[in-house]
Amino acid sequence: MTSIGNKRKTAIVRREHFNAAHRLHNAHWSDEKNQRIFGKCNNPNYHGHNYELEVKIIGYCDTETGYVIDTKIISDIIKKYILNRFDHKNLNLDVPEFANLNPTAENIAMVIYNILVEQIDSELEIKIILYETPRNYVEYPL
Template sequence: MLSITKRFEFEMAHLLSDYKGKCSFLHGHSYKLEVSITGELAEGTDMLVDFNVIKELVEKEVIILLDHRLVLKDNHQNIKRFAISGEDVLWLPFEPTAERLILWIKEKIAIGLPKNIELYRLKLSETNTCFVEWINDR
């Protein structure tokens, strides 16, 4: 089985409103996202897919929505605090933990993949020492 991986980086701010601790305060991360796909070689080519196809898909479906954004759970507490602040907020129905973000990213990417390939693995790093992975267990 072959797989290829494309790396992305983006900056994002968030807070965890349902959490007691440092992460309940507004803060940001320099995220690193690795997107790995697997499948059969595309007919008439010697590659699974052009890396540019993956780049365009991930940038369109994920990076453009998260990069340099404030991402918050859509709840009364956050709306009261940030809705009139003028901040560029992406409101989500869940706390923007790394675990929930990677599942959201998986859904955003999977729907746009070419037919001959599938998502194999995602790795989302919040810091140099903390990351979450999703692996396709079919």
């Protein structure tokens, strides 16, 4: 990044969408306890969501470009590392990060963050907002 043009940080947000199935289940619990805790989300045949993902990148605007980061770069990174991996997948079966991690919205957001933080300049901050439904969403990290 070249010199800082704005002494205050700015955030740019890229919104994406993916569809995925999952089952919330703790293998250490009985079927009854899983059903009581996770309800419909414990369906043995899985269930799906239409996830809305917001990736917020926070940093200083570059004096030469005026960008915190080029949105095309963000879009390409999200497509390559998140959408190709998560979209139209069964998270429990198809995504290695969830082999031993319950794919709750909280854990999905954390996994997405951990993947993206490796792809973005370390001078920039990343925040993930993941909508599992229009009424339920998580933010990571706080």
